[in-house]
Amino acid sequence: MVHMQVLLFVVLAAVAAVAQEPPGKYSIKxxxxxxxxxxxxxxxFLPYIKCLMDQGRCTPDxxxxxxxxxxxxxxxCAKCSQKQKAAVDMVINFLIKNRQHEWNNLIKKFDPNGEYQKRHEANLNRN
Known part of the structure; x- marks a missing residue:
């Protein structure tokens, strides 16, 4: 009986988590x-950067x-919620101002043509 209750709780928690995420959007977890x-x-911070740059082990996150x-x-960030877009902007602003080397490495890897970088920096100049 206890196992059935635990299983029911896990299923309900999973359904609730999925129900909170709009289709086609990133996870809110x-x-x-x-x-x-x-x-x-x-x-x-550094383990995340090493993971992103394929220079270290990655956690599930x-x-x-x-x-x-x-x-x-x-x-x-088309699949981001407004809250996630604000978080991405905050992180990018922080990296540009405080960790330019890491920002440049991320740009080289994930935006080699610099398209996103140009759009983001234009947005920063408007604010």
Whole structure:
């Protein structure tokens, strides 16, 4: 009986999680993460960069970020919610201002023609 209740809870939790995500959008499961804390803490930040650049091991979260990164760059985050777009803008602004080397490496890998970089920097100049 206890196993059945646990199974029912897992199924209901999965259905609730899927129901919260609009079709064709990225997962919202990371929307509550404090990105500023990660960006300012080298012990947390550098493993993500190494994962993205194929220079280190990836956590499941790092793998998900790597999987979506190219699409985000190519589509200007078309599958992002407004909250996710704001988070992406915040992270990019932080990287440009504080970690230019890492930003340049990400651009070389995920945006070799510089199309996204041009669009983003034009948007920054308007704000």
């Amino acid at each position: 990371f929307d509550g993460i404090n990105l500023e804390d990660i960006l300012r803490d080298n012990n947390r 790092g793998n998900e970020l790597k999987r979506t990164m190219a699409d985000e760059f190519q589509t200007d």
